[in-house]
Amino acid sequence: MSNASTSAAGSERISMLKVLNPFHIWALGVGIVLVGEFMGWNFSVAKGGAYGSLIACWVIGLLYTCVAMIDSEVTSTVAAAGGQYTQAKHIIGPLMAFNVGLYLVMAYTMLEAADAFVVGDLMKSGAAALGYMDLETKPFVVFTIAFLAWLNYRGVFMTLTVNFVITLIAFLAILVLFIGVDPTHSGTILKHKELLTELPYGWIGVIASFQFGMWYYLGIEGTCQAAEEVRSAGRSIPLGTMGGMMTLLVAATLTWFICTGLMPWQYLGQAITPLYDAATLVGNTNLQILLFVATIFSAVASANGCINDASRAWFSLGRDRYMPSFFGAIHPKYRTPYRAIIFLIPIAVSFAFTGLLDQVITFSILSGLLGYTFMSINMVKFRKMWPLGSIKRGYVHPLHPFPAITLFALCVSVYFATFLGYGSTLLSIMGFYIVASIWFTVRRYKFVKRGDQFTMPWPRPEGY
Amino acid sequence: MAKEYIPEKQSGIGQIIDSIFILVLVYVSLYIPLLMKSDAAAEAVKDAPKPTWESLQLSPVVQEQWVKLGYDAEKAAALINSKFDYTIDPMMLLLTAGIIIVYFVFMLKISDKEYREVISEKFGDK
Numbered sequence: 001m002s003n004a005s006t007s008a009a010g011s012e013r014i015s016m017l018k019v020l021n022p023f024h025i026w027a028l029g030v031g032i033v034l035v036g037e038f039m040g041w042n043f044s045v046a047k048g049g050a051y052g053s054l055i056a057c058w059v060i061g062l063l064y065t066c067v068a069m070i071d072s073e074v075t076s077t078v079a080a081a082g083g084q085y086t087q088a089k090h091i092i093g094p095l096m097a098f099n100v101g102l103y104l105v106m107a108y109t110m111l112e113a114a115d116a117f118v119v120g121d122l123m124k125s126g127a128a129a130l131g132y133m134d135l136e137t138k139p140f141v142v143f144t145i146a147f148l149a150w151l152n153y154r155g156v157f158m159t160l161t162v163n164f165v166i167t168l169i170a171f172l173a174i175l176v177l178f179i180g181v182d183p184t185h186s187g188t189i190l191k192h193k194e195l196l197t198e199l200p201y202g203w204i205g206v207i208a209s210f211q212f213g214m215w216y217y218l219g220i221e222g223t224c225q226a227a228e229e230v231r232s233a234g235r236s237i238p239l240g241t242m243g244g245m246m247t248l249l250v251a252a253t254l255t256w257f258i259c260t261g262l263m264p265w266q267y268l269g270q271a272i273t274p275l276y277d278a279a280t281l282v283g284n285t286n287l288q289i290l291l292f293v294a295t296i297f298s299a300v301a302s303a304n305g306c307i308n309d310a311s312r313a314w315f316s317l318g319r320d321r322y323m324p325s326f327f328g329a330i331h332p333k334y335r336t337p338y339r340a341i342i343f344l345i346p347i348a349v350s351f352a353f354t355g356l357l358d359q360v361i362t363f364s365i366l367s368g369l370l371g372y373t374f375m376s377i378n379m380v381k382f383r384k385m386w387p388l389g390s391i392k393r394g395y396v397h398p399l400h401p402f403p404a405i406t407l408f409a410l411c412v413s414v415y416f417a418t419f420l421g422y423g424s425t426l427l428s429i430m431g432f433y434i435v436a437s438i439w440f441t442v443r444r445y446k447f448v449k450r451g452d453q454f455t456m457p458w459p460r461p462e463g464y
Numbered sequence: 465m466a467k468e469y470i471p472e473k474q475s476g477i478g479q480i481i482d483s484i485f486i487l488v489l490v491y492v493s494l495y496i497p498l499l500m501k502s503d504a505a506a507e508a509v510k511d512a513p514k515p516t517w518e519s520l521q522l523s524p525v526v527q528e529q530w531v532k533l534g535y536d537a538e539k540a541a542a543l544i545n546s547k548f549d550y551t552i553d554p555m556m557l558l559l560t561a562g563i564i565i566v567y568f569v570f571m572l573k574i575s576d577k578e579y580r581e582v583i584s585e586k587f588g589d590k
Binding site: 047095264281326354356419 | 468469472474478480482483486487490494495525526529530532533543544548556559561563564568570571574576577578579580581582584585586587
């Protein structure tokens with residue numbers, strides 16, 4: 001078995017390449033998330049109606065703005081692979097770090113599985129439109145994950161450059177569709193006046209819609225995973241993350257505006273590909289083809305980014321021996337965490353094949369939510385243990401501690417929303433993390449070298 | 465300076481067993497909600513007479529959009545009449561909140577204890 005951060009031969013300590021710029025960070029963050037505008041966000045419409053979904057879009061947008069602000073400060077200061085995992089290790093402690101690492105791996109691997117599932121489903125729809133009925137989707141699921149894993153194996157620069165191109169095309173497709181629905185002449189194509197209704201379930205429905213409102217932005221915090229591979233973490237991470245957040249706020253609002261002006265909320269709330277459906281309703285074949293391609297691109301970009309992030313988190317867990325050290329190896333030529341990438345391929349495929357899309361998505365959302373709860377606690381401790389001026393920070397976010405407090409309060413509201421819709425799944429997932437925590441404490445922690453868990457050149461933290 | 469902790473080296477078999485354990489745990493967590501079958505799903509009103517566009521009382525514009533989407537009155541009614549039930553069971557809510565709180569308190573307490581060992585080994589005893 002190899003030691004952490006060694007080549008396959010185990011003889012030479014090597015690190016990942018620092019080749020990424022702010023555009024790659026934008027592509028990583030937006031690439032993972034943008035699929036949420038093409039599918040998934042609309043389940044919030046079913047939970048709370050069209051206006052409920054819009055409120056969720058903005059409220060959860062506030063949650064993610066807090067996430068992006070906090071992430072930008074901590075990641076630009078703790079610039080290492082593993083992102084929030086490494087932050088937890090330096091600020092809260094090993095058990096929290098182990099849990100955060102698991103949140104990241106689970107959130108991204110489950111999302112990757114859902115993305116691949118959607119690619120397969122879209123291929124089936126496309127084939128049906130061309131007259132080929134009952135296309136088998138599983139080969140497309142396997143091919144998507146295997147191809148993207150190969151891309152990730154070969155190097156991060158090419159992986160995220162591809163992501164930048166396909167994410168940009170998908171984002172531009174939303175803008176083109178927005179122009180295509182003639183937004184300045186209400187009533188011509190868009191029928192908001194007739195289609196928008198009162199809140200069907202009142203305010204409890206609005207709260208319930210927060211759960212799927214997460215889909216508008218879920219994964220933007222993944223930008224931190226590239227911290228060890230950017231040329232300048234202090235510049236690239238805040239620029240890429242905040243730029244990505246602005247892109248998503250625009251995309252989410254446009255998506256809501258287009259779809260709610262074309263579809264009855266009861267249909268929209270269960271649609272698999274709402275933006276593609278919107279293009280179909282406009283009746284323009286070119287728009288329809290564009291949105292079909294963009295939907296596939298968004299799912300592929302998301303799966304691609306998820307492989308990148310999940311593998312870095314799994315690699316980091318292995319490097320620190322929180323998980324088997326075998327996974328903590330970097331490829332001697334491509335400088336990628338290749339064993340972690342390969343290990344996660346069959347797992348993602350098997351998640352996609354379970355057919356439990358609901359549970360898989362909820363597992364992903366909840367793992368993300370647990371991570372955001374950690375971030376609010378982490379931020380308060382970070383400023384307390386190393387006050388401003390005591391260490392060099394790449395970026396200092398304003399208004400502390402309000403973003404952390406707001407984030408915590410919003411996380412509580414999303415737990416409640418999840419309880420309303422998926423109470424037993426919530427309990428089951430909490431059971432998973434509790435058993436895993438006990439297992440780590442009793443079984444894994446003995447393999448962890450204590451002193452190696454603190455690698456930043458910082459002074460002793462206050463209070464310790 | 466605190467005494468340096470030398471971790472034991474894990475065997476290859478041990479590493480495989482640990483990897484499998486965490487995977488099995490994930491799959492069990494995915495399937496448990498299916499066994500419990502208690503998650504809320506939108507339910508359609510049963511035993512209703514066969515719907516028509518008139519009985520659904522939709523405006524002409526809304527009806528037109530349903531038709532454009534390829535829906536007839538019966539298929540549209542199945543979606544229109546599906547409703548979520550947001551009735552809250554206070555005991556379940558308390559239990560869920562309690563589990564989440566216990567999880568975070570447990571994790572923060574144990575993490576703090578482990579973190580003190582890390583700091584002590586890195587910076588020496590205070």
